[in-house]
Amino acid sequence: MKLVFLHSSDTHGFLLPTDYQDKNDCDAPFSLSRVSSVIKAEREKYGADHVVVTDSGDCLQGSPLASYAHSTGDYADLAIFTEAYNKVGYDARCLGNHDFNFGLDYLTYYIDNNRAPMINDNVLDEETNVPAFGREYTIIEKNGVKIGILGITTQYIPHWEPKENIAGLKFVSAFERIKHYAKILRPQVDVLAVMYHGGFESDPVSGKATEPHRGENEGYKILTEIPEIDVFLTGHQHRRLNVVTRDTAIVQPGYRGEAVAKVILEIDDQTKKIKKMSTELIDTKNYEPDPEIVDIVKPLDERTQKWLDRPLAKLSEPAPIENAMKGRIEGAPFINLLQQMQLWFTKADISATAVMSEKAKGFGKEVTMRDVLLNYPYANQLCRVKLTGKQLRHIIEHSAGFLKKNSDGTISFIDRWIKPKPMLYHFDVFYPVEYEADLSKPEGQRLTKLTLHGKPIKDDQIYHLAVNNYRAMGGGFYPEYSMDKIEFTLDKDYVQMFTEYLTHADVKVDTKKNYRFY
Template identity: 80%
Template sequence: MKLIFLHSSDTHGFLLPTDYQTAGDYTSPIGLSRVSAVIKAEREKYGAENVIVTDAGDCLQGSPLASYAHSTENMADLDVFTQAYNLIGYDARCLGNHDFNFGLDYLAYYVDNNKAPIINDNILDAETSTPAFGKEYEIIERNGIKIGLLGIATQYIPHWESKDHIQGLSFKSAYEQIKHYAKILRPQVDILAVMYHGGFESDPQTGEATEPHRGENEGYKILTKIPEVDLMLTGHQHRRLNMVVDNTALVQPGYRGEAVAKIEVEIDDQTKKITNLTTSLIDTKDYQPDPKMVSLVSDLDRRTQAWLDQPIATINEPAPIENAMKGRLEGAPFINLLQQMQMWFTKADVSATAVMSEKAKGFGKQVTLRDVILNYPYANQLCRVKLTGKELRNIIEHSLSFLQEDEAGNITFLDRWIKPKPQLYHFDVFYPVNYEADISKPVGERLISLTLNGQEIDDDKIYHLAVNNYRAMGGGFYPEYSMDKIEFTLDKDYVQMFTEYLTEADIKVDTNKNYKFL
């Protein structure tokens, strides 16, 4: 007997095959409508009774369509969004960290109107210690085979979300919760699968650490220390993974619906034991979008495209970024403009930001909402953080640890920030401080100079830093940041801030370069 598991994750609200870079272009090799077509084809191939379909979250935020659906404050638009996911016919789902970005009321509506059971083992009601959403597990039966499904999310959500978005919730270790529930569920089922909105802190095959083991990703620990688990259906890291390690199959299907992960489970008819596991990734680009989903979403998409093309401001001079990589290493007017905006809102002394999109092109003289969202696609909020000069110096030194000098003497990024998952959104640059760094020096000792308004940064002096809430709450494994150092958080997202800043501020785009890596 053979059962087929199909798994999606991190679709981020990309329902149609467009990245919204160009109005009217629906040829992108992504989107939930393509995912739907893959799943329909696989059900047709194997028979629906032999197929189990799961999803590991991060659906509500990430695309311009998702941003527009939230911006209208009309639950009818969220309902269309929700029904698109219902069209897939998932057997079970779990939540992701970005599903909390628009607040608990928004998330609750989505969960309540979701036809698939939401499985949630580690996001608990702080008072009752019971699941705040969904239930602990699901048991489904296919051809006499009992399949147990557990669902968990990264416990790191409180490090990124504002307090009102997680009010009354308690986040537990994914590893500890799966360890607990696996012992309960395993005796009741023939196959135990875990949907995990989280990834791997170490290489699944070699065990080599790929990031600090701080709890954001606990996949390797689950893989190696909880033998009851047969299948790991993962997400969060946007990686393309499919392998079998020590009789456990693990998959992760990339980002924005670029692929559907597939696990073929062969089972002995008599003993009901697993005899073989095979994993693969099905690229969705080879499938035409599901016409039912296209029809369902078309009006919401049409309104999204019109919304994106609204001009929100005209600025005196363009603020381009030639390309993301060059901008990180050399600076760019758009990066400076973003820093200037953060300082305008916070009245901070210093600002920190990363280049948030690999496709960032900055702004021309006329700026539309499409420009803003494509340059800054995340639903972050802006904070002001209180730091000593020494703490600021340590933060900058950490960002410099991303860099290396190659054999030809060029400054490049360490492979660990590019592979297995690109993470250069963690690399911050700072403004209006002037700083130089010698990358040939040891990590932690690279800053040659660091001045603000012509004065050397004083280790003992207090400075105020403007930075997004993701970083201020610990994202990126930076030192020195902590909740108690956050002075305030603005109740605005970056679309709102850019709209206000570009229309109300007296803007002079700074085209100077204020940092140099030697």
């Protein structure tokens, strides 16, 4: 017999096929509504008793629709949001790191109103050391085959979330918990599957390291050291991944519901042993949105579209960014405006930021909510960090290490930050320091200029840096950042900050370029 797993992850609240750039465009090649249509078609093809449907988190945050549902303060909107995911008909789910962004009350409501079992093995109550919500595992039966499902998320969440969003919780190694539960569950089932909101620190086939092994992603360690797992259903890295290696089927379905990951197991009817396994990714762009999902979400979407077009502020001059890639390397007025705002709120000496969206266009003279969320879609908070000049230099040197100089003299990003998953939201630029980096020099020795207001940065002098909490708490593999260096965190999100900053006075956008790579 055939047993089919259908897996989604990292839909990030894109319930309908739109990226919200244009309120009249609802034909984007992704969305939960398209995911649902794929799942319906596959259930019809194989029969519901042959199909297991799973999701590995990052559902509550990421889209303007998700931001609006949270902004109203009305859990009736969260109920609409939750019902759309319920309608898909998942057999089991786990949480992602961004599901904690809006706090524990919001998350608890979502979990309590989710009809699928939420599987949670490594987010514990810090006092009792038992799972803080959900259940440790579920066993379901499909056509006589017993399937055990475990669920874990990245242990790195405390590095990114404000303390109040994870109060009373303890995040432990995904590897350690799966190692423990796999031994318990394996003897009880014919097939063991693991949902993991996490990815791979090394290539799952070659074993070559793809990022520092700091615990954010433990997929390779799990794959190579826990042989009990048959099916590994992953997320978090937004990768498109489907491979069979080490007798394990591994999948990851990309971002925003662009694909549904599929695992097909051929199982012996008598022994219930797996005879063969294969994987594929089903692109959702080839499927029409599920009208049931559309009907549920449409009223919330209509209110979101009106909210997005609400004017927030007017600028005396535009603050554009020609395109995200060019802006990162050469600078742009919008990047400077963001840095100016961070300095205004924190009274810091220096500001650091990344271009957060590949579709960032910056601001025209009139700024709407849509503009803010499309340019800065993350629910970050702003911190002020205390650093020595030497530590600051290490941080800027690390950022310069993202880049290379090509034989034709052009500057581009090295492959590890683009493949297998683009991670350019980790590339920070700094303001109003003036700095230059010679990319022909060895890493760590590239800065040829680093000044603030015309004076060289001094190694032993204290400087105050404005940077978002994701970076300040260790996100992005930067050196020097640590919790003890955070002086304070603002209790505002970036929408609130932009609204306040752009309306407090006539803001003069700095259009000067203050850094150069050569």
